[in-house]
Amino acid sequence: MQHTLRRTAVASPVLALLAGGGCAVLWPCGEGARQSIGAPSHGALVNAVRVPERSANTRLFRSESEGGQIHTTRTLRDAVLESAQRVARVAPGGAPLVVGDFSAPFGGRIERHRSHRNGRDVDLLFFAVDRETGRSVPATGFVRYDRDGNPRDREATVRMDVERNWLLVESLVREERYGVLWVFCADWLKQRLVSWAREHGRDPRWIERAERVLHQPGDAAPHDDHFHVRVACTTEERSSGCLDGGPHGWWLSRALPKLDAAPQDDLDFSWESPERTLAPSPPAATRPRRRR
Numbered sequence: 001m002q003h004t005l006r007r008t009a010v011a012s013p014v015l016a017l018l019a020g021g022g023c024a025v026l027w028p029c030g031e032g033a034r035q036s037i038g039a040p041s042h043g044a045l046v047n048a049v050r051v052p053e054r055s056a057n058t059r060l061f062r063s064e065s066e067g068g069q070i071h072t073t074r075t076l077r078d079a080v081l082e083s084a085q086r087v088a089r090v091a092p093g094g095a096p097l098v099v100g101d102f103s104a105p106f107g108g109r110i111e112r113h114r115s116h117r118n119g120r121d122v123d124l125l126f127f128a129v130d131r132e133t134g135r136s137v138p139a140t141g142f143v144r145y146d147r148d149g150n151p152r153d154r155e156a157t158v159r160m161d162v163e164r165n166w167l168l169v170e171s172l173v174r175e176e177r178y179g180v181l182w183v184f185c186a187d188w189l190k191q192r193l194v195s196w197a198r199e200h201g202r203d204p205r206w207i208e209r210a211e212r213v214l215h216q217p218g219d220a221a222p223h224d225d226h227f228h229v230r231v232a233c234t235t236e237e238r239s240s241g242c243l244d245g246g247p248h249g250w251w252l253s254r255a256l257p258k259l260d261a262a263p264q265d266d267l268d269f270s271w272e273s274p275e276r277t278l279a280p281s282p283p284a285a286t287r288p289r290r291r292r
């Protein structure tokens, strides 16, 4: 979450010590090693991976030298980089996804956030288009949007790119190995994304999942200027006391034992098949009906 200003701090000395001596009996290094410890608002991170300043389809909003937090778990790093890649494949020609803070090298309290303390939270700026031309442009900052996807700041030159933001959410919820628990987002923007997905014939299974994880938090700002994504602990981490900080969707209860699986080499682009590719809205009579 992007809201509470706090002084920079590190994890508690005990957790930092554990982290510093990370490749040991308690926290073995290598594939399958535990990374996330404790809860999103009280935890720490060990064996963290760094997220690159740029990838083919992502840019960090703040680099490490600018005070950005770029450390996370393999699962969340992969979820973000792969999902940005999928959006670019399904809707080519767009600007990169602009990625906000992950966590500090060893987790713990950081500026600007109340959670983000154990590597399983990240802020993603909304995809945007130029207000005049409709062309995809990189997000320039945390722009707040109203229910029509227009900026609350009348000086802003962008509006929300509903298509690409939906595709991002769709990727996050359909890949079970990411274990996405929450995508915090204002209710009015959730409505807009879900409506777009229905009108464009997206698979009802992913719409149902998105309706479950897109959520306006009751105890924080409404998240009308970015998504905040939280993923689950791996099974191994959970057995060591990692606390998810959110409920599991029905699909994750079944998938959780698989969340420790090694990363896939090949991404699943099967959803680029013709019926899934972005297409003009079908006539009203042929629109698929909601499943329940």
Ligand SMILES: [Zn+2]
Pocket (backbone or CB within 6 Å): 001, 002, 113, 116, 121, 122, 123, 228
């Ligand atoms: Zn956040």
